[in-house]
Amino acid sequence: MADRRQLRPVVVGIGLTALVVLAALSVPQAAARPAHEIPVEPATGDFSGPTADGWSDVPQSTVPLSSAPSSVPNANDTTIERVHVQAARGEEQLYLRLQWHDATRDTTTDGPRTFADSVAVQFPVNESARPPIAMGGPTNRVNVWYWSGGTGSEELLAGGAGSTTRMANSTITTNATYQGSGENATWTVQYTRDLDVAGENRTTIPEDEDIDVAFAVWNGSNDERAGQKAVSEWHYFPFSGGPQGPPYAALLWTIAGVAIVSVIAVTAYGIRRTGEGMS
Amino acid sequence: MSTDQNGTDAQEDTHINVADGIDHQVAMVMDLNKCIGCQTCTIACKTLWTEDGGSEYMYWNNVETKPGEGYPRGWEESGGGWQSEEHKERKTGEIPDQEDYGRAWEFNHSEIMYEGSDEPLRPRDGAEWGPNWDEDRGAGEYPNSYYFYLPRICNHCTHPSCVEACPRSALYKREEDGIVLVDQDRCRGYRYCVEGCPYKKVYYNTVSKKSEKCIFCYPRLEGEGPDGETYAPACAEECPPQLRLVGFADDEEGPIYKLIEEYEVALPLHPEFHTQPNVYYIPPYAPPQHTDDGETVDVDRIPRDYLRKLFGDRVDEALDTIERERQIVRQGGESELMEILQDKNPADQYRLEVFEDG
Ligand code: SF4
Ligand code: SF4
Numbered sequence: 001m002a003d004r005r006q007l008r009p010v011v012v013g014i015g016l017t018a019l020v021v022l023a024a025l026s027v028p029q030a031a032a033r034p035a036h037e038i039p040v041e042p043a044t045g046d047f048s049g050p051t052a053d054g055w056s057d058v059p060q061s062t063v064p065l066s067s068a069p070s071s072v073p074n075a076n077d078t079t080i081e082r083v084h085v086q087a088a089r090g091e092e093q094l095y096l097r098l099q100w101h102d103a104t105r106d107t108t109t110d111g112p113r114t115f116a117d118s119v120a121v122q123f124p125v126n127e128s129a130r131p132p133i134a135m136g137g138p139t140n141r142v143n144v145w146y147w148s149g150g151t152g153s154e155e156l157l158a159g160g161a162g163s164t165t166r167m168a169n170s171t172i173t174t175n176a177t178y179q180g181s182g183e184n185a186t187w188t189v190q191y192t193r194d195l196d197v198a199g200e201n202r203t204t205i206p207e208d209e210d211i212d213v214a215f216a217v218w219n220g221s222n223d224e225r226a227g228q229k230a231v232s233e234w235h236y237f238p239f240s241g242g243p244q245g246p247p248y249a250a251l252l253w254t255i256a257g258v259a260i261v262s263v264i265a266v267t268a269y270g271i272r273r274t275g276e277g278m279s
Numbered sequence: 280m281s282t283d284q285n286g287t288d289a290q291e292d293t294h295i296n297v298a299d300g301i302d303h304q305v306a307m308v309m310d311l312n313k314c315i316g317c318q319t320c321t322i323a324c325k326t327l328w329t330e331d332g333g334s335e336y337m338y339w340n341n342v343e344t345k346p347g348e349g350y351p352r353g354w355e356e357s358g359g360g361w362q363s364e365e366h367k368e369r370k371t372g373e374i375p376d377q378e379d380y381g382r383a384w385e386f387n388h389s390e391i392m393y394e395g396s397d398e399p400l401r402p403r404d405g406a407e408w409g410p411n412w413d414e415d416r417g418a419g420e421y422p423n424s425y426y427f428y429l430p431r432i433c434n435h436c437t438h439p440s441c442v443e444a445c446p447r448s449a450l451y452k453r454e455e456d457g458i459v460l461v462d463q464d465r466c467r468g469y470r471y472c473v474e475g476c477p478y479k480k481v482y483y484n485t486v487s488k489k490s491e492k493c494i495f496c497y498p499r500l501e502g503e504g505p506d507g508e509t510y511a512p513a514c515a516e517e518c519p520p521q522l523r524l525v526g527f528a529d530d531e532e533g534p535i536y537k538l539i540e541e542y543e544v545a546l547p548l549h550p551e552f553h554t555q556p557n558v559y560y561i562p563p564y565a566p567p568q569h570t571d572d573g574e575t576v577d578v579d580r581i582p583r584d585y586l587r588k589l590f591g592d593r594v595d596e597a598l599d600t601i602e603r604e605r606q607i608v609r610q611g612g613e614s615e616l617m618e619i620l621q622d623k624n625p626a627d628q629y630r631l632e633v634f635e636d637g
Binding site for chain 1: 336371374375376377380446447448467468469470471473474482483485486488
């Protein structure tokens with residue numbers, strides 16, 4: 001009896017270790033990448049729209065959002081907390097799919113008080129330097145791909161808050177669907193753009209360098225517009241082919257596992273010694 | 280139109296506070312004692328500037344009955360403006376609901392005109408509120424009920440909170456005359472100006488998705504018309520009783536300056552919003568109350584408290600001054616103030632070219 005009781009913690013410890021290792025191996029790829037990286041899959045298959053089949057093979061990154069620092073009234077009152085991002089790269093085009101939950105579908109701006117749900121993707125115009133996150137800066141501009149449920153898509157250029165300018169002849173196309181109801185209702189917006197487009201202030205999607213990317217979402221029914229928006233930090237698409245995939249996370253999980261096992265082992269040892277003393 | 284050569288020299292020591300970076304400030308004085316509520320000004324403005332799609336509900340010039348809820352309904356309580364005279368912190372405001380502006384009604388014109396219906400001409404349905412819906416209702420009990428008309432345009436404020444509210448600097452105050460305009464290329468329809476203006480005199484165009492407002496008819500002031508002549512804003516020129524004076528607040532020889540600065544009888548509406556309007560009003564002067572037998576009693580017909588609420592505490596002195604000057608004329612004396620208020624010479628009413636060569 002006494003022996004079995006002394007053995008129990010050790011057995012539990014081994015079991016936990018096994019679980020930890022299993023967990024490490026089964027961590028999905030998307031969650032295992034370095035922080036702020038959004039993987040880009042080769043676009044094979046159908047990417048003709050937001051619900052096209054091709055998307056099911058593309059890992060999804062969940063990007064946390066928070067209220068943008070801004071001087072507009074109610075800047076801190078935003079409602080969208082995360083956006084799910086997928087990216088696929090074809091021979092000539094980049095496809096992005098953004099999804100987020102929003103219980104109300106706001107697609108009109110045709111009343112004095114109505115605002116439309118909107119989303120935007122921001123890239124540095126010049127990939128070599130990271131612009132200020134809030135709409136770039138005067139010498140460090142951003143190219144924004146904007147979609148609004150009320151007015152469709154626009155390509156914008158900005159060099160600091162309040163400087164947003166609409167670019168003529170937008171090079172992006174967008175396509176959106178809204179599905180489900182209540183809390184699970186979801187907007188799905190697909191962006192398609194040629195990797196390389198003519199025009200000075202348009203971001204070229206690079207072949208062999210990472211590119212920074214950031215996101216913003218507005219909830220129309222909460223009167224969100226302008227600087228009252230939920231925004232991400234800078235993330236990046238890993239086009240340089242650098243570290244990708246699970247090794248980091250697996251390694252971290254293994255270290256954590258070893259640490260847990262050691263703690264359990266030490267605890268078990270301690271319990272056994274206490275037990276011996278008592279008997 | 281008269282040109283006063285002294286105008287530019289005189290404005291050196293003007294008491295009028297013209298905004299920083301602004302050469303001169305356009306201004307309008309409206310004598311509320313003359314308004315007959317005919318809405319000619321409203322229609323003149325509407326047909327000139329806001330006939331296009333998306334602006335159906337917009338009245339850059341409106342005339343409301345006071346006491347009354349106004350247009351948009353409840354605008355006086357809708358927030359906006361500044362916390363204090365320091366113009367540091369703005370007050371939060373609200374964007375009025377479509378229902379509070381009133382919807383553009385559909386009328387049964389086609390039935391009557393083309394289908395031979397003998398129904399009366401009337402809105403089809405949904406006519407539950409609209410600009411000046413509470414027309415002539417006023418307040419008070421018979422025989423002492425009262426009301427007056429209040430024509431309103433954008434005040435082209437010296438400290439416009441609409442300008443300050445826009446995160447894109449799409450609104451601005453013109454350097455040459457202080458007219459406040461919306462740059463249609465910069466505006467992205469965010470409507471912070473709509474909530475920021477305490478007078479609710481910026482509107483959102485539902486078709487162009489941009490904000491629009493009274494432009495003080497600047498093309499008319501600039502002689503952009505077919506004959507190259509300068510004209511005062513259409514609301515002023517078209518007004519049958521000619522109750523509006525138009526000119527520059529800093530033109531010390533002009534009647535506007537005299538009414539605002541010397542006699543202090545022209546007052547801004549709701550000075551407590553601290554935007555410092557450049558549209559001023561001669562407050563309404565009503566006969567005292569009557570008893571049921573028709574006897575005059577020494578009680579104000581329009582309660583002073585109500586007028587103070589609209590025009591601030593200076594309304595008491597303004598009404599006293601008007602009363603004193605009236606008395607002088609009644610007794611056969613002369614009063615420059617009364618002459619200004621009764622002037623029918625357009626050259627005096629509209630002094631638009633005084634600073635042209637300055
Ligand atoms: S009245 Fe309103 S819209 Fe006009 S200048 Fe003043 S704050 Fe701006
Ligand atoms: S046109 Fe003149 S009298 Fe008629 S409502 Fe307008 S301001 Fe009053």
